Amino acid sequence: DQQVKQNSPSLSVQEGRISILNCDYTNSMFDYFLWYKKYPAEGPTFLISISSIKDKNEDGRFTVFLNKSAKHLSLHIVPSQPGDSAVYFCAASARGGTSYGKLTFGQGTILTVHP
Amino acid sequence: EADIYQTPRYLVIGTGKKITLECSQTMGHDKMYWYQQDPGMELHLIHYSYGVNSTEKGDLSSESTVSRIRTEHFPLTLESARPSHTSQYLCASSDRLLSYEQYFGPGTRLTVT
Numbered sequence: 001d002q003q004v005k006q007n008s009p010s011l012s013v014q015e016g017r018i019s020i021l022n023c024d025y026t027n028s029m030f031d032y033f034l035w036y037k038k039y040p041a042e043g044p045t046f047l048i049s050i051s052s053i054k055d056k057n058e059d060g061r062f063t064v065f066l067n068k069s070a071k072h073l074s075l076h077i078v079p080s081q082p083g084d085s086a087v088y089f090c091a092a093s094a095r096g097g098t099s100y101g102k103l104t105f106g107q108g109t110i111l112t113v114h115p
Numbered sequence: 116e117a118d119i120y121q122t123p124r125y126l127v128i129g130t131g132k133k134i135t136l137e138c139s140q141t142m143g144h145d146k147m148y149w150y151q152q153d154p155g156m157e158l159h160l161i162h163y164s165y166g167v168n169s170t171e172k173g174d175l176s177s178e179s180t181v182s183r184i185r186t187e188h189f190p191l192t193l194e195s196a197r198p199s200h201t202s203q204y205l206c207a208s209s210d211r212l213l214s215y216e217q218y219f220g221p222g223t224r225l226t227v228t
Contacts, residue, residue, distance in 0.1 A: 002157070009155070032215045043119075043205050043219030044158070089158070093215050101146055101165075101209060102173075103217060105157040 003027045004092050006106035014114055019077040021109050023090030026071065030092040034103065035064060035075045038087045047088075048075070080113045087111070118142055121206050121220035128196055129228055136191045136223045138206030144218075145211040147189040151175060152203045152222075164189060196227040 005024045013019045023033075031052040036044035050057040050064045050073070057064050063076045077084055090106040119140040128134055140147065145166045150158040150173075160173030164183040178200070179193050189208075193200055203224050207217040 004157070034215065036219075041124075041221070043121075043207075043221045045219070046216050049215065101215065102148075102160060102163065103158075103215075104174075105150075105159075107155065107157045 001026075002107075003030075004090055004104050004106040006088075006090055006109050008109050009107070010110040010112070012112045012114065013080050015082055016079045019075075019080045019084065019111055019113065021075040021077075021088050021090075021111065023073050023075075023106055024071060025073075025092050027092070027094065027104070028071070029094040030104075031095050032093045033064070033066060033073050034091045034093075035062075036089040036091060036105075037084075038089060038108070044089055077111075080111075082113050082115050085111055085113050119206060119208055119218055119220040121204075121223050123223060124221060125224045125226075127226045127228060130195075130197055132196050134193050134196055134225070136204055136206075136225070138189045138191070138220060139187050140189075140208040140218070140220075141187060142208060142210070142218070143186065144208035145186065146209045146217075147183065148207040148209075148217060149173070149179075149181060149189070149191050150205040150207065151177065152205060158205060162191065196225075198227045201225060201227050 034049040035047040038044040087108045091103040122137045149162040152158045159175035161177040162181040205222045206220040209217045
């Protein structure tokens with residue numbers, strides 16, 4: 001039972017264009033969502049997050065949108081740069097109880113930005 | 116800048132050997148985690164700790180064990196390695212108050228022959 005899904009295994013975009021990575025979740029108890037970026041042979045690094053009380057959070061070139069009714073979030077990268085090429089993981093957490101602080105990850109999307 | 120370290124980075128070992136994967140963090144974080152990840156798959160939580168002498172099993176069943184005798188140190192042990200244990204193991208830590216954001220080490224790529 002996969003509670004966080006990234007249905008696109010890969011995405012290829014041209015430098016300067018927008019990259020949109022998508023993530024769906026099924027657990028309605030999730031109330032905090034994060035995006036991580038992972039380069040080969042390195043651990044994931046935190047990129048941006050959003051609380052369920054918001055529908056948008058922006059940090060420089062990165063914006064995360066949350067649609068609670070659709071249980072969907074997306075990460076927009078504008079403009080995309082070749083250095084953004086990496087695997088992007090969506091993660092979610094539920095506040096309270098034994099789930100507090102634990103993250104559930106999606107399978108990741110490989111983003112390739114071509115010069 | 117997160118300071119969390121894992122050793123070894125790569126390990127190739129024969130079946131039946133005992134191995135310990137080391138994880139240390141210098142940030143004073145109370146919470147630490149171990150994840151297992153196979154290529155193209157999601158990270159699965161196998162162990163976590165909310166502080167010294169506290170360890171819990173994660174969502175994915177694992178034959179490994181962990182200990183948390185010091186805040187900064189969270190080693191993972193496999194008593195008898197098997198080929199099915201071949202995977203990447205990632206250690207992470209988080210602050211007690213900002214626990215949603217976890218900081219990851221570089222990982223250990225384990226291959227059991």
